[in-house]
């Protein structure tokens with residue numbers, strides 16, 4: 001990778017051309033600049049006519065960064081389940097090493113950046129609704145807005161190669177300026193009305209929970225996370241812009257993500273971080289164990305106390321803490337977490353929460369950690385392989401990207417992936433929502449069912465479904 005800290009576009013472009021000649025194929029040319037503040041939702045919406053099907057948006061739950069991407073300069077996808085994280089890492093490194101980045105500084109989350117997600121279980125049978133996504137689907141956008149606490153940045157990524165000429169560079173720069181200019185006007189996404197909400201075989205799901213409880217009582221497994229889906233139909237095709245706008249307003253303390261591929265969009269607002277890496281700093285989150293929000297402050301606190309002292313939920317949570325600690329330990333020189341969980345309160349639900357902080361050893365990449373972490377017992381179970389086998393048998397559905405890792409990484413090794421829960425798939429005038437819960441030997445099918453209902457609420461509300469509050 002050649003990083004040129006000068007604003008000499010022509011010179012940098014010539015360097016990229018020389019590299020392309022040397023490699024005999026087009027190489028990445030990336031330009032980063034600081035810009036005046038732009039609203040990320042307007043930027044995303046501005047891309048609807050030219051880039052629908054290739055847009056993404058990410059906002060973290062700590063409000064440190066928002067990234068919106070339009071277009072696709074490069075796609076990295078994995079078909080094969082074996083070593084898929086390694087395969088992505090290898091292709092990504094080669095792509096950035098061969099390219100040229102023109103940037104005044106290596107600002108976090110700017111320049112060439114890979115955004116995308118991985119299927120929860122690449123070994124499970126695929127169903128039609130997930131056809132627009134591969135096992136791993138990641139892309140480098142053509143135009144990207146990065147909004148950090150310090151400033152707003154615009155990245156332009158393009159391929160430059162023997163058969164590309166300077167005219168395409170000028171066209172891209174013109175288009176970039178147009179997008180920024182138009183994104184200054186606030187966006188008003190088009191609404192679509194819900195006409196039907198259908199739960200998939202609720203009784204069968206409760207029976208599956210009972211089957212799993214019976215198996216857990218045998219004592220060979222400790223936890224299995226079972227999920228279910230519901231289908232929401234609209235009177236007209238629904239745009240991700242509308243849902244994103246709602247999530248943005250309704251779930252300020254979640255990771256918000258939207259990931260369009262062709263005619264589908266995977267979208268959600270999840271409270272759960274899988275792993276974040278900034279320089280050497282590593283953050284992860286153990287999140288498992290749930291209870292409703294109270295209707296008054298007193299009731300809410302009472303529920304919180306109940307959750308903190310509930311043995312079944314503490315056990316659900318403990319398994320996640322133990323497993324995440326084990327997974328990260330080999331990668332970190334320091335690793336610490338509080339001895340007891342606290343509470344994380346979302347709009348519709350509260351969870352037991354244990355933050356994890358570490359310092360990564362040299363050469364540790366985000367993808368190395370994701371490979372070991374995913375799926376944590378918050379979404380898979382203990383022991384992992386046995387739980388995955390039970391999930392395939394009992395759920396009888398394809399989770400797709402739900403519960404998988406979704407997020408981004410930049411060319412400097414920074415990035416963040418969340419666990420894609422509280423999420424759904426939009427496809428034309430239909431949408432599929434997914435929610436699950438941790439089943440342990442003490443689980444009761446009826447209360448687990450109610451827990452999934454609470455977990456559907458955030459997405460149902462964002463789709464314009466009839467939710468009170």
Ligand SMILES: C=C(O[C@@H]1C=C(C(=O)O)C=C[C@H]1O)C(=O)O
Pocket residue numbers: 225227272287288289290316351378379421422434435436437438439455
């Ligand atoms: C599986 C989901 O959530 C997970 C399960 C939880 C539980 O069972 O208590 C809590 C948080 C998440 O780890 C979901 O939201 O779909």
Ligand SMILES: [Mg+2]
Pocket residue numbers: 288289290316437438451
């Ligand atoms: Mg639970």
